Each structure stands twice: as structure tokens, then as C-alpha cells.
Amino acid sequence: MSVSQNVSFDGKSVQIKIWERFDYKVSKDFRDAYCHIPGREGITYHVDLSDVDFIDSSALGMLLMLREHANCRGGVVVIERPSETIDKILRVANFERLFVIEYSPSGQAGTDI
Amino acid sequence: MSVPANSKFIDHPSPPERGRVLIVEDNITAIAGLKKQLVKQGFDLLISQSGKQAIELLDGNNVDIIFMKTTLPDMHGNDLVQYIKTQSFDVDVPIVLLVSDSDQERLLDCMVTGGDDFLNYKYTPAELNARIAVMEQLRELKHLYKSSIHEQVVAKQILSAALSARDINVDGMQVLSRSAAIFSGDLVLSAYNPNGSLNILLADFTGHGLSAAIGVLPVADMFSVMTEKGFGPEIILKNINNKLYTLLPTGMFMAACMVEINSSTRNACVWNSGMPDVYLMDSKTGLIKRRIKSTHIPLGIIEDIDNRLEFDDFDIAPGDHFVLHSDGLTDAIDSSGDMFGTNRLLRIIEEASNLNTFHTIVSEFNRFCGDQALSDDVTAVTVPCGENLIQPLPQDIATNLQAVNSNKAGWRFMIEVSGSSLREINPVPIILDQYNKLDDLVVSTDKLQSILYALYDNALNHGVLELSHLIDSSNENENRYHRERDKRFDKIPYGFVRIELQQIVYQGNTSLLLRLEDSGRGFDHVNLLSDISDKFDEESGTCKSGIPMVKELCQSLHFQGRGNRVEVIVGRNQHSGI
Numbered sequence: 230m231s232v233s234q235n236v237s238f239d240g241k242s243v244q245i246k247i248w249e250r251f252d253y254k255v256s257k258d259f260r261d262a263y264c265h266i267p268g269r270e271g272i273t274y275h276v277d278l279s280d281v282d283f284i285d286s287s288a289l290g291m292l293l294m295l296r297e298h299a300n301c302r303g304g305v306v307v308i309e310r311p312s313e314t315i316d317k318i319l320r321v322a323n324f325e326r327l328f329v330i331e332y333s334p335s336g337q338a339g340t341d342i
Numbered sequence: 343m344s345v346p347a348n349s350k351f352i353d354h355p356s357p358p359e360r361g362r363v364l365i366v367e368d369n370i371t372a373i374a375g376l377k378k379q380l381v382k383q384g385f386d387l388l389i390s391q392s393g394k395q396a397i398e399l400l401d402g403n404n405v406d407i408i409f410m411k412t413t414l415p416d417m418h419g420n421d422l423v424q425y426i427k428t429q430s431f432d433v434d435v436p437i438v439l440l441v442s443d444s445d446q447e448r449l450l451d452c453m454v455t456g457g458d459d460f461l462n463y464k465y466t467p468a469e470l471n472a473r474i475a476v477m478e479q480l481r482e483l484k485h486l487y488k489s490s491i492h493e494q495v496v497a498k499q500i501l502s503a504a505l506s507a508r509d510i511n512v513d514g515m516q517v518l519s520r521s522a523a524i525f526s527g528d529l530v531l532s533a534y535n536p537n538g539s540l541n542i543l544l545a546d547f548t549g550h551g552l553s554a555a556i557g558v559l560p561v562a563d564m565f566s567v568m569t570e571k572g573f574g575p576e577i578i579l580k581n582i583n584n585k586l587y588t589l590l591p592t593g594m595f596m597a598a599c600m601v602e603i604n605s606s607t608r609n610a611c612v613w614n615s616g617m618p619d620v621y622l623m624d625s626k627t628g629l630i631k632r633r634i635k636s637t638h639i640p641l642g643i644i645e646d647i648d649n650r651l652e653f654d655d656f657d658i659a660p661g662d663h664f665v666l667h668s669d670g671l672t673d674a675i676d677s678s679g680d681m682f683g684t685n686r687l688l689r690i691i692e693e694a695s696n697l698n699t700f701h702t703i704v705s706e707f708n709r710f711c712g713d714q715a716l717s718d719d720v721t722a723v724t725v726p727c728g729e730n731l732i733q734p735l736p737q738d739i740a741t742n743l744q745a746v747n748s749n750k751a752g753w754r755f756m757i758e759v760s761g762s763s764l765r766e767i768n769p770v771p772i773i774l775d776q777y778n779k780l781d782d783l784v785v786s787t788d789k790l791q792s793i794l795y796a797l798y799d800n801a802l803n804h805g806v807l808e809l810s811h812l813i814d815s816s817n818e819n820e821n822r823y824h825r826e827r828d829k830r831f832d833k834i835p836y837g838f839v840r841i842e843l844q845q846i847v848y849q850g851n852t853s854l855l856l857r858l859e860d861s862g863r864g865f866d867h868v869n870l871l872s873d874i875s876d877k878f879d880e881e882s883g884t885c886k887s888g889i890p891m892v893k894e895l896c897q898s899l900h901f902q903g904r905g906n907r908v909e910v911i912v913g914r915n916q917h918s919g920i
Contacts, residue, residue: 285718286548290593293643297592322597322616323639 232258240269246277253287263295272304279310284318296327307331360384361406361478366396366422367440368415372463376409379470393417397425407477408437409461412448420451427456434484436477494524494552501525501555505562512540514726516700518707520670521719527554528668528719531562533569536767537757537776538606541569541578542725544617545598545641546668554719557596557642560585571768574775575600575613576651579641586642597640601664603727610664610727611653616640618669618684621691623699625661629692632656663726665691665699670718676710686710700724753780753845760838760861764806765831769841770794777843784845784854785912793895796888797858797908798839803827805862805906806837837861848897848911856910864905 232255235244245262247255263274274295278284292306299306307329311319319330363380367373368391380387388403390396393414399405408426412419423437439460441449449460458480461473512532519526527547534540543565547554561582568578579600586596597616604610612620615638624631634654638647667687674682687703694702703722755776757769774791777783803809807830809823842857893899896912 286546286597287593290548290595293595294593321618321636323636326639327643 231255232262234262236266240267241271242273242275244275244277246280248280250283251278251281251288251291252283252285256287256291259291260294263298270303272299272302274299274304274306275309276306277309278315279312281315282312284315289318289322289324292324292328305329362386362388362404364388364390364396364399364403364405364408364410366390366393366408366410366414368392368411372411372440376470379467380474383471383474391415393419393422396422400426400429405435406481407474408435409440410437411440412445412452419448420455423452423455423457434488436480436484438473438477491524497552497555498524501558504559510534512542512725515542516724518671518700518704518720518722520716520721522670522716523552525552525555526719526721527558528670528721529558529561530721530723531565533566535569535574535602535772536572536763536769537604537772539602539604540725541565541575542601542603542664542666542723543598544600544666544668544721544723545596546617546670546719546721547596548594553594557586557590557594560589561596572770572772572775574778575602575611575653576778577775579613579615579651580647583641583647584645587645590642595640595642597636599634599636599666601666601725603658603664603725605658605660605727608658608660609655610658611655612664613651613653614638615647618667618672621665622656622658623663623665623691625659625663628695630688631662658727660727663699663724665703666721666723666725668719668721670716670720671703671707671722673718674707674711674716674720675714677712677714682707682710755843756840758838758840761835762831764802764834764837764839768798769839770798773841773843784852784914789895789912790854793856793892793910793912794841796892797856797910798841800888801839801858801860801862801906801908805860805864806834806839807831808862834861846911848913851913853897853911853913856912857907859903859907862906864901864903864907867901867905 231248231250233246233248237243243263243266245259247259251259266272276292276295292308296306298304308319308324309331310333311330316330316332319325319328324330360383363385365373365376365380365387367376367389373389377387377389385407388399388405390399393416396408396410410419410422414422419439423439426435426437436458437456439449439452439457440463441460442463449457453460459473459476461470465473510532515532517530519528519530521528529543529545529547531543531545532540543561545561547557564582564585565578568581579598582596582598590596595616599612599614599617599620601612601620602610610622612634614620614634614636616636619636620634621630622632622634623629632654637652637654641647672682672684672687676682686706690702690706691699700722703724707720707722755773757773759767759769770791773794774787777790778787807827809827809830838861840857840859842855844855844857846853846855848855889899892910896910898909898911900909901907902909
């Protein structure tokens with residue numbers, strides 16, 4: 230399984246974790262991870278990339294779709310702990326202007342914006 | 343449609359048939375068994391007892407499924423399978439091999455050659471029906487696949503034709519382009535601005551194949567048309583972004599970099615949104631002179647890209663050259679799983695002599711990839727900034743931007759359009775584009791645009807083309823006006839309009855001085871201009887309604903010479919509403 234999802238008890242935070250390859254093959258799993266959550270406002274979506282070692286442009290597209298989904302419902306997307314390689318790709322696309330990217334283990338400071 | 347009288351017997355169901363089956367079999371009993379079942383299922387049958395006969399039957403008939411024996415009296419089953427698979431029938435016909443228990447080895451051969459399934463002679467009716475159902479699905483899939491490939495090939499032809507119509511020949515520019523699918527999501531465009539600069543756009547759409555290629559056409563159109571009209575990179579990129587934002591679904595976008603090379607002023611500017619670094623190679627040292635990183639979000643993601651785009655602006659020398667590439671090049675993987683990588687590219691371009699950079703990239707890349715299928719579109723471009731790159735400008739247009747040292751905040755810009763260029767080139771966007779690049783705009787671009795258009799329109803139509811008497815508001819005359827205007831262009835090979843824009847200090851304020859001169863005969867401005875706003879239009883017939891508007895917008899307006907020169911001063915705070 231390359232995508233997992235956890236919803237917090239209060240339903241305000243969704244943790245999505247992807248393993249190894251974040252590419253077009255996981256697009257359905259990735260979408261399923263946030264689309265079917267009962268319609269709450271103001272959810273924070275944490276996308277954990279710490280175990281991703283490959284990302285392609287369609288994955289960037291998936292992140293943009295999640296961003297739109299979140300924005301429409303007053304939520305935000307936080308990209309967490311990308312590896313150096315993945316971070317470089319996010320930065321070439323200047324995604325730090327569109328997303329909050331956190332480098333330290335979740336919950337701690339280290340926001341880069 | 344004829345319905346058999348004894349239609350209660352389902353042995354011979356009425357058409358529509360389910361399709362046609364070819365049986366290739368020399369055993370009468372086996373034929374009879376198949377025939378009974380297939381006819382019951384509504385199939386039309388062709389039967390041949392030899393390979394040769396089968397080939398003849400296939401030649402003149404459409405066949406949907408073939409049942410064949412693996413050993414034929416006159417040829418190997420394998421050869422017949424091969425023949426069927428290599429013939430260009432409308433659609434690849436599914437083949438079911440009929441085998442007995444002792445046929446296992448031949449079965450394997452035939453399956454490898456192209457058999458789609460097999461059936462043991464001891465089949466039950468249910469097994470046969472199951473095979474038929476699978477083959478029908480397979481045929482349907484093959485048909486769909488083939489028509490989708492066909493559609494893509496046709497679409498590709500249309501797209502290529504549209505793009506090649508826009509293609510211009512740039513001296514010394516070389517492009518490597520490999521697609522992972524029929525369509526490439528990578529795009530390289532080049533066009534000359536009438537001011538002589540060369541614009542290059544390298545773009546990479548999300549993904550590849552047909553969906554990635556959808557945005558290619560509008561982007562190519564906007565890039566070429568706007569560049570040729572004289573718009574600068576900033577306005578072009580903003581327009582492309584807006585177009586893609588409305589066109590592309592969320593999640594699809596276009597990474598792009600744009601290079602503007604101005605050989606005459608020895609200057610270039612580069613803008614990068616989501617593409618790998620762009621390199622400028624030094625002609626003398628062969629090393630990287632400048633590396634331009636991506637500083638923007640790719641196009642089509644957000645509605646308004648940053649109000650003032652960040653261009654990296656720098657000097658170039660003849661012989662320098664740019665290297666641009668898509669990430670498909672550096673992310674390519676060889677058979678052992680190694681990546682081509684940025685470091686390898688850097689080593690190649692720094693080690694290669696300037697003249698050889700492109701060929702070295704291509705040969706190293708080919709050596710690296712071998713026959714490996716590409717997983718992404720690959721593009722690499724080299725563009726020289728040589729002196730021979732100097733624009734194939736229409737001969738009779740000259741531009742000149744220079745700093746005026748006597749005035750510390752000053753600058754001056756002059757453009758002259760003459761002869762046949764008058765018909766083809768509108769200098770107003772060119773001026774606005776140059777003006778836009780200045781740091782501190784004395785008046786808004788919109789205001790300057792209104793003034794320039796009015797004055798240029800006046801200089802061209804009334805001055806050079808002398809069309810004043812034809813201009814009136816009735817529709818009827820409009821066609822006549824355009825016909826006449828077209829004719830006049832041919833008659834004025836020596837006509838010109840010269841526009842000069844200068845920053846000056848007027849009455850203690852920074853202001854713009856705008857001068858236009860045309861080759862026309864002018865008019866009696868001394869007598870006619872005493873009350874410009876009232877009488878100008880009707881009485882003289884020499885000047886269109888734009889002039890009173892210009893007078894409103896500026897601090898001073900004077901006609902000079904024989905009436906073919908006009909000088910306008912626009913101040914910073916005049917009528918701030920515009």
C-alpha cells in the first residue's frame with residue numbers, strides 16, 4: 230500500500246502518507262484519501278512525504294487538486310518532511326508559495342514561508 | 343430481413359449475425375462439432391482445410407475470429423499465425439488454437455508467435471462459448487486501441503502542421519526533442535520581436551501524451567502572434583498564464599522558461615517558472631557564465647501571476663550561448679537504473695567546445711539511454727547569442743534606446759517605421775513594452791497607450807496615407823475606406839512615422855516628451871489650431887477626434903513644421919483618473 234490516511238479524533242486534521250513513488254499510479258488512492266471525508270470545514274491536511282523517494286509532475290498536480298479541495302472548504306495543506314531531493318523539486322516549482330512546507334517532525338516549529 | 347418460417351428452431355437463428363468465424367481444420371469431425379456450436383451462437387462460417395485456402399479466404403473476407411489447428415497439411419501452424427499477424431487487416435484478428443493433448447510444444451510456439459488463446463479438442467460447449475466471449479472482448483479492445491492510436495496520429499498531424507506554420511528559422515539554434523508518447527508535452531517556440539530581439543519559449547506540460555498536448559496550440563499561437571506584434575515577454579507570459587488558468591483543469595499546469603536575446607543591445611533576460619536551471623555559457627572560457635533558477639510558480643496554476651515578473655536581466659557577448667532543457671533530459675534513467683543527472687549535463691556542457699555543445703549533449707544522451715524507452719519527454723535547446731543572430735528585421739525599421747546623460751533621470755527612446763513595415767508593424771506595443779521595463783513610470787502605461795494610439799493613428803492615416811477625406815462615420819464608406827487604405831500602402835514606399843519618447847523635467851516636474859513626425863504633407867496648423875477642440879475636426883478635416891482627447895490628457899500639445907510634427911508633454915499628475 231503506497232498511500233495511507235488517518236483522520237484525527239476531532240476530525241480537524243487528516244494525515245496522508247505516501248510511500249516510495251508519488252506518481253500518477255497513486256492518483257486514485259491519493260484522491261480517495263481526502264475526497265470521502267465527511268464535509269467538515271477548516272481541515273488541515275498533512276501530506277507526509279518523508280518516505281517518498283520519487284515524485285513526478287502529476288504528483289505536483291495532485292497536490293494542487295488537494296489544495297483546491299482544501300481551499301474551497303476553508304482548510305489548508307501542509308507538506309511535511311520532504312527529503313532533500315523531493316524538496317528541490319517542490320522548490321523548482323516554487324510550491325513553497327502555495328503550500329506550507331514543514332521540515333521537522335510534525336507538530337514542531339520549522340515552517341518555511 | 344427474412345425470418346425463417348420455422349424460427350422456433352434455434353439452430354438457424356436469423357441475422358443480425360454475431361460475426362464471421364474462420365475455421366482452419368482438416369478433420370471433418372472436428373469441423374462438424376465446431377460448426378454446430380458456432381452456428382447456434384449466430385456466427386457466419388468460413389471453412390478451410392488447408393493453410394493456403396485459409397490465406398485465400400482471409401484475402402477477400404472480413405473475419406472476426408479464427409479457430410485453427412496447429413498442424414496443417416500444407417504448412418506449419420506457426421507460419422499461418424505469423425502470416426495473419428503481419429498482414430495489415432483492418433483489425434488484428436484474434437486466433438484460437440485448437441490443440442490435442444499431444445500438441446503442447448507446438449501450442450507454445452504458436453502462442454509465442456501471436457496466437458491469442460487455445461482450446462482443447464475435448465472442449466465442452468460452455469468452454470467454447472467462454473472462449474468466444476473472451477475473443478469478442480479482445481477484438482473490441484484491439485479495435486478501440488487501434489482507433490485511438492489512429493486518432494492520435496491524425497491529431498498529431500494537425501498539431502504538427504499548426505506548429506510548423508509558426509516555426510521560424512533561427513540561425514544556429516538547435517533543438518533535441520524526443521517524445522515518450524505520440525504527443526510531446528514539451529514545446530519549443532521561437533519568434534522575433536519587431537524590435538529585433540529573439541524570444542525563445544521552452545515549456546513542459548504536466549504528464550505527456552494527448553492530455554499534455556492540449557494546451558500546446560493556444561500557447562504557441564499567443565506566443566508567436568504577440569511576439570510578432572511587438573509585445574514583450576512580461577505581457578506575453580501573463581496572457582499565457584491567464585489563458586492556461588481558464589483552460590486547464592486543476593492539477594494540470596505548464597512549467598516554462600522564456601529567454602529574450604537582444605543582440606543589438608548585447609543584453610538578455612530570462613524568466614523561469616518551474617523549469618530546470620537555464621545556463622548561459624561564456625564564449626571565452628567555455629564555462630557557465632550565468633545560471634538562472636526557477637523563481638516562479640508554473641503557468642496556469644494561479645489566476646494572476648505576480649504583478650511585476652522577476653526577469654533575470656544581464657549582458658551577453660557575441661559567441662555566448664544559452665542551454666535550456668526539460669527535466670526529461672536530466673531525469674532519464676539508463677538500463678542499470680542510473681539517472682542522467684544535472685552533474686553529468688554540467689560536465690558535458692563545460693567540457694564541450696562552444697561549437698559542439700549541442701552535438702555533445704545529443705551523443706552523450708544517446709549513449710546513455712541506448713534503446714531504453716523514455717518515461718518522459720526530453721528536450722534540449724542551444725541558442726547562440728552570436729552577431730549573426732542579428733534579427734532578420736524588415737529592412738526599414740530602426741529602434742534606438744539610449745540614456746541621456748545630461749539629465750540624470752533621463753532616457754530617450756526612438757522608433758521609426760517606414761515603407762512596407764508601416765503596413766505590418768504597429769510600433770505602439772513596442773514602445774509600451776520598452777516603457778514598461780523602466781523602474782519609475784512617469785505616467786501609467788494605459789494613459790501613454792491612449793495618447794500614443796491617437797497620435798500614431800493620426801500620423802499614419804492622416805499624415806502618411808492622406809486618408810482624411812475618406813474618414814466619416816457612415817458604414818457605407820467603411821469598405822471603401824479600407825480598400826483605399828490598402829492601395830495607399832503600396833503607393834508610399836518612402837513614407838515613414840518617427841516616434842520619440844523622452845523623459846524630461848518640465849516646469850520642475852519629471853514628465854514625458856513625446857514627438858511624432860510623419861512623411862505626410864501636413865496641414866495649416868497655425869490657422870486651424872487656434873481652437874483645437876471645437877473646429878479641428880469638422881473644418882480642417884485633417885485631424886481625427888483623437889487629438890482633442892490627447893490635448894485633454896497632456897500638459898501641452900504643439901504641431902510644428904508643416905503640420906507633420908507634433909510635440910506633446912505629459913506630466914505625472916495630469917488627470918490621474920486615466
